[in-house]
Amino acid sequence: MIVVVVVAIEEEKEDNYTGSSISSTLCRVVAAAAAVVVVVVIIIIVVVVVVVVVTVLKSSSGSDGSTLEVVVVVVVVVVVVVAVVVAVVLLVAVVLVVVVVVLEVVTVVAAAAIVVVALVVVVVVVVVVVVVKVVVVVVKVVVVVVVVVVVVVVVVSYCCDLGTRATADTARGAELDTTPGEGHRRNDCPDLTQWLLPHVRTPG
Structure with missing residues (x-):
């Protein structure tokens, strides 16, 4: 499906523009590789889901579990997962057509986007199954x-508040220490320079 979509896009582009045969072949190879990757990903998803579902059903039902029920549940889950993956791939294929034909983006990027989306689907399925199992x-x-x-936010906020207050107190203290006539507020020793300067006589 993806190969057909990308090849159709490339033929459309070659009709509208003068494209090289090397670029077209490269795009076809990348599209084929993306299709293979998607198929492998679907197989991995099916295998993982089957193994997890069978394990969960066996552990929850014990020896009383019916084999037919297990098979039915596995088939239903596999069908649902494959349908979801196919729907996602179809959606990505449509987006690929729009992006490549309308926006003229390189096909390699679109094929890479398909691979990334497929891998994300795998990760999401595995995570969801694991989370449901150990909720x-x-x-x-x-x-x-x-x-x-x-707790960390409260502690950090309190420490930042203390630091802000300390910085403000330090700045206020420096301002009082350098203000004439107010040095005694922060320092017991008077500021003698303020008293000596008016009495210092320059030579000559």
Whole structure:
């Protein structure tokens, strides 16, 4: 499907523009590689989902679990996952057509985008399955992380407030120390330079 879409795009571009045969061949190779990667990703998704579902069903049902029920659940899950992946690939193919034909973006970038989206789908499926399997542990971890983050934010805010106050006090103290007649507020020793300067006589 992806190969057909990209080849159609390249033929359309060659009709409108003078394209080189090397560029067209390279785009076809990249499109074929992207299609192979997508197929491999779909197979990996199906295998992972089947293994996880069978493991979860066996661990939850024990010896009382029916083999027919397990097979039915696995088939349903596989069909749903494959349908979702195909829908995502179709959507990306449509976006590829729009991006390459309308915006004239390089086909290699669009093919790479398909590969990235397929890998993201794999990661999302695996993460969702794992999270559903260990949802209690995840909730506990999230609660602990939220509590730690709140404590850290409170402590950092308090320390920043103290630092701001200390900086303001230091600046205020420096201002008072350099103000004539107010040195005794911050220093017990009087500022003798303010008293001596009017009495100093320059030579001549």
